[in-house]
Amino acid sequence: MANTYENYVDGEWSASETGEIFDVRNPADTREIVAKCQDSSVRDANEAVEAAAAAEDAWADTPGPARGKLLRETAKRMDDRHDELAETLAREEGKTLGEAGGEVGRAIDIFYYYAEKAMDYAGKRSQPNADGQNLYTVREPMGVAGLIVPWNYPIAIPSWKMAPALATGNTVVCKLSRDAPTVFLKATECLAEAADAMDAPDGVVNVLTGSGSEIGEPIVTHEQVDTVSFTGSRSVGDMIYEQATDAHKRVQTELGSKNPTVVSESADPEEAAEIVGNGAFGVTGQACTATERVIVHESVHDEFVSELAEYADSLEIGPALDGADMGPQANRSELDSTLDDITTAKEEGATVFYGGGEPDGETYENGNFIEPTILTDVESDMAVMQEEVFGPFVGVMTASDIDEALALANDVEFGLAAGIVTDNHSEANRFVNEVDFGVVKVNESTTGLELHVPFGGMDASSSETYREQGEEGMNYFTIIKTIYDNY
Template identity: 35%
Template sequence: MSDLQQNLARAEGYLARFARDGVLNHIGGVSGPADSGETFETRSPADGRLLAKVARGGASDIDKAARAAKAAFRSWAALSGADRRKILHRIADGIVARADEIAFTECMDTGQALRFMSKAALRGAENFRFYADKAPEARDGQSIQAPGQVNITTRHPIGPVGVITPWNTPFMLSTWKIAPALAAGCTVVHKPAEFSPLTARLLVEIAEEAGLPKGVWNLVNGFGEDAGKALTMHPDIKAIAFVGESRTGSMIMRQGSDTLKRVHFELGGKNPVVVFADADLERAADAAVFMIYSLNGERCTSSSRLLVEESIHDAFVARVAEKAARIKVGHPLDPQTVIGPLIHEVHEKKVLSYFDIAREDGATLAVGGQKLGGEFAGGHYVAPTLFTGANQSMRIAQEEIFGPVLTAIPFRTEEEALAIANDVEYGLTGYIWTNDVTRAFRFSEGLEAGMIWVNSENVRHLPTPFGGVKNSGIGRDGGDWSFDFYMETKNIAFATVAHAIPKLGG
């Protein structure tokens, strides 16, 4: 039996419960169907097979979840940071114990390759451990001196929060949002993406098995137009943390405006990787290939624009094309697979549409550019793709495709490279390859992006801020920046002298 056949057999065991029982909502510690009784289907992008029927929550389900989160808030917020730390560490332990189940389920639900998803659970556990250890200090503030006065600041959890997570790497991104919310003392209503709802169900189970009190974490499945809208408008929900596309973020901001809801958005990107002639070109090529073709290109931080100094452009792009052409496309549970199927036929159609757009705009197809058939029939498989001969006015250089599609653009000078890099509506990340340290400082200072890596692919360090500028988002995750969102800051001023008080009317 091949490795793929063995993995498929293991996946069948993990998925059997979902096929049998469906995916239920979980509100106030109780699992059940949507109030309406309605369901929707989640299918594997690998072959189109039905994985489960999912409860389609609506406004009444969201209302129950919000009220459950509100009822649980006071006691959870009052729990000491040390006690919250213990529970969050137990959640991390539970994630590690079920790491294989999480990885195999995520592969079949999203199409992501096992070589990447095998680490998703461990990264999720790491998120919980990081914020578990920060829970005891979440309320810490500052002592600020003034003449005749001492100011003491403290932080308090904002209240019940809504977390709306995306369909790409949903397990890890859910932990990235929910762990700091719980560490801060907030309660949560989680609405996962409808395209990939399975691991959200595993995660809330793990949390309650670890001792998280009922009602602290509530799960409602559904669509943005009903469950999502109800969550963003609900008066008991004090903040919305959202990961997804920029247009949806704009809609959420409008929907939450009547309740003056705080929002944190991690949105889209059209990120440049800028390669200068003096760079370590082999490492730069490997990094460029990794950051666009790993995770099927379905990542907000992907380096989807390859900006290369003109003197090395042709040779460097040929090197990238050679690497891209050798990438293995296959079933997500095949250990050798790098690129699996795209998440859904709707998204596949969007990605494929850009191939015609690129040709019409005059770009040259160097690698890929087609849907894969034959052994891939029935799934949403798209070949790793590279376009050359592009310029910044083309749609493939301006719009987020969110697939394994790279656009190469030459530049002559540092100034031109910076102008091209900044000439998009997004500003999430940027990647710079040069051995000139002064240029690296100069260029990164001018680059309009929330996160920049110099001579590196995306290597995350949890205490650092994560987020973008322009249409790529609002706010920052990571370290204490997460607590700035999930907590309110209070200042208390103590007079240390009997200062003069103005006398009015006496």
């Protein structure tokens, strides 16, 4: 029987005042209920914000090394439960066990990283013009941080928002996705244990489950929330940005993208196919950095497409815990959306070179499985090449030279991650300099980023306000105060 999980608010685990719960199901077999979670209300959200506001001053006054200790102790407890967390993530989100284990490991490393950064993150000293004067800056916490996170990286994304917020002295209210909340609720158990062990103030961390339409808005608009960080769809992100800025809050959004990879004339088609395949089909294509647009030099197009199809064909599709290479989509809505996009592409004249449908067989009949899909005969202005397809999909176009390839790479309103596969260093440098994306990679998949470097997009992929991760992630949650000290 599935366990029922409660919200964590004001230092205690508690049920929603609604008395309602919802089921979290395994996308590989939707008959299986992984967990039951709270269907929270506006009142629940308001109480969480009020608890965070009540703890704000005490946590801000806690020395940085002590705040770091909370993160370090949380990471240790998460590490002790690594395998449990990975299995939970795989069962509720659908990632393969290897992918889930990698994400859990990243979340642990994020908490360790910010634990160390908390000890030496401050301001800086400047040289004054006058004698007998100290001139320096300090960084102070914003206050209460509202965090709204998606299902596709259900432990990594909450971690890379929450850890820097806590390290810099903010209190947090975090709303988890309904599709995959359980793994971070278990991480919150680790955090709660660490907070109790060091006698941290109640209300520093508050974590809720429920619908975005019900509890997302009060977290964004509550007068005691000072800053909002959101990762998710563009439509919701744009709405949150407007709500937060109308209320004069600091806001950060990371949204969708339509990420290109250029395969140059000098590239080895087999190597390029592996790089593109990993970026397109890894984590079932359910990453905002996933490769979706491939721009191949016309001289290597046919060989590249053949190699990419071989790569796709080598992937074993199946349940996460069965050793598969590619798991299901996270829910039926996402699967239907991907299938609809492929149908639209065919109607627009695209050719399904590989995949494009649901796999046959008893293994797949109760899950949200789809084949890795390769489209050819696509044009840049097709809907399927302009709008994000959140599944294992890639469309292949041709280019005659690097100029045309760059023009096609930039021919979208998004700008998160872009890559080029080439042995020509001049082409690589031109691509790095001229492509309008926040993350640019040479001879590497568009997916994946080190945790200590800034992450974020340009144009419609982001609010373009602050970056996440690394020290930039801490800067977002702080405000600078300049001090003139005359003695």
